[in-house]
Amino acid sequence: MATAPDVETEPEQLPDLPDKELFAELAGFQSDCCVTIYLPTHQAGVEVNEKHDAILLKNTLKDVAAQLAGQGIETARIEQLLTPAYGLLQQDRFWGRMEKGLAIFIADGYFKYLKMRVAPQHEAVCQKRFYMTPLIPALACKTYFYLLVINKQKCKLFRADASGMEPIEIPELPDEMLDVKRLSDKDASTFRAGVSSGAGGANFHGMGGGNPDHKDTIAVYFEAVDDIIYKEVLHAENVPLLLAGVEYLIPIYRSVSDYHNICPESLTGSHEHDELHHLYAQAREIMQPYFDHGLDKALTIYANQSASPLSSSVIDDIIPAAYYGRISHLFIQKGTHIHGQFDEMNAKLDMQESGQESAEDLADMAVIKTLTQGGDVYLLPEERMPVPSPMAAVFRY
Numbered sequence: 001m002a003t004a005p006d007v008e009t010e011p012e013q014l015p016d017l018p019d020k021e022l023f024a025e026l027a028g029f030q031s032d033c034c035v036t037i038y039l040p041t042h043q044a045g046v047e048v049n050e051k052h053d054a055i056l057l058k059n060t061l062k063d064v065a066a067q068l069a070g071q072g073i074e075t076a077r078i079e080q081l082l083t084p085a086y087g088l089l090q091q092d093r094f095w096g097r098m099e100k101g102l103a104i105f106i107a108d109g110y111f112k113y114l115k116m117r118v119a120p121q122h123e124a125v126c127q128k129r130f131y132m133t134p135l136i137p138a139l140a141c142k143t144y145f146y147l148l149v150i151n152k153q154k155c156k157l158f159r160a161d162a163s164g165m166e167p168i169e170i171p172e173l174p175d176e177m178l179d180v181k182r183l184s185d186k187d188a189s190t191f192r193a194g195v196s197s198g199a200g201g202a203n204f205h206g207m208g209g210g211n212p213d214h215k216d217t218i219a220v221y222f223e224a225v226d227d228i229i230y231k232e233v234l235h236a237e238n239v240p241l242l243l244a245g246v247e248y249l250i251p252i253y254r255s256v257s258d259y260h261n262i263c264p265e266s267l268t269g270s271h272e273h274d275e276l277h278h279l280y281a282q283a284r285e286i287m288q289p290y291f292d293h294g295l296d297k298a299l300t301i302y303a304n305q306s307a308s309p310l311s312s313s314v315i316d317d318i319i320p321a322a323y324y325g326r327i328s329h330l331f332i333q334k335g336t337h338i339h340g341q342f343d344e345m346n347a348k349l350d351m352q353e354s355g356q357e358s359a360e361d362l363a364d365m366a367v368i369k370t371l372t373q374g375g376d377v378y379l380l381p382e383e384r385m386p387v388p389s390p391m392a393a394v395f396r397y
Contacts, residue, residue, distance in 0.1 A: 117163035313389035
């Protein structure tokens with residue numbers, strides 16, 4: 001049923017990193033008309049200046065309107081459903097603050113969106129529930145690490161996840177090595193920032209003026225940096241810390257750090273002047289095995305169970321297993337849609353054409369059922385699937 005003509009639906013922005021509770025809330029929403037739109041978007045460049053993303057949404061809304069008309073939805077109701085989306089087209093500020101993707105969820109009196117940190121495939125789906133599978137990478141973005149760029153000037157800390165990286169401002173960090181002065185032999189972590197006076201510059205307790213490049217002097221500086229970073233950020237963390245700096249500085253920092261999870265690998269070279277995106281790309285390449293760990297482990301489990309009844313790549317096995325909560329790990333190929341119905345009471349699977357009114361996207365339902373019942377889901381390109389099938393699964397029993 002359409003909402004009253006004078007009721008205006010206000011767009012609501014959802015968190016960029018949805019949790020499983022929000023996923024379940026969206027997945028549980030049902031209506032006779034639910035529209036889901038996924039768009040890849042741009043953060044900078046000519047695409048932003050020329051409004052490519054807004055144009056893509058405008059064209060997508062035309063396609064959605066045609067889909068809804070083909071389903072017998074009245075023109076007035078279609079216009080009311082899509083009015084908030086058309087309103088976004090006029091908001092230059094909205095399009096100037098994009099992430100890598102945009103997900104939009106539309107129903108009667110309902111318009112919510114989230115800016116995705118991972119670019120989705122362009123899709124628009126009109127059915128009786130929201131299409132959820134493309135959100136899987138957004139859930140995976142919660143895996144993160146820290147990057148510390150070290151040098152004899154001001155060290156810089158960054159927080160990075162699967163989609164990007166941002167600096168962490170720590171005002172307490174000294175601006176350069178010679179700002180640090182050790183105050184006592186007993187407390188190596190105590191320092192103060194000071195302005196050098198006279199030709200001798202800053203003095204480290206027990207070292208005198210000395211050579212400012214001496215390893216002991218550098219160690220005192222790094223120890224102070226480590227203490228501040230640990231106190232302000234890392235004391236409650238257990239994620240990896242990747243070091244970036246010229247090669248001879250890396251072991252000095254390792255030797256004085258109190259943090260327990262410094263990566264054995266490092267990003268060597270001078271990186272203090274790198275552009276953020278370039279620095280992230282280099283760090284991300286080193287940390288790729290860290291992000292792939294869960295997937296690699298799941299693929300190993302599948303391979304170990306491949307000759308047993310506890311795995312399958314047969315759709316007729318996987319769909320019922322998902323409904324009954326039997327799946328521990330589900331692998332699904334990007335862009336997969338499998339339409340039909342599943343009768344849970346009678347355990348009957350009926351494959352149908354996508355245009356049939358009673359048809360559901362059973363692949364998407366398998367994703368929803370698996371995630372909301374404690375399983376793990378991996379959305380993969382075809383070349384990364386464990387077998388040549390659009391779906392594969394490991395069963396609990």
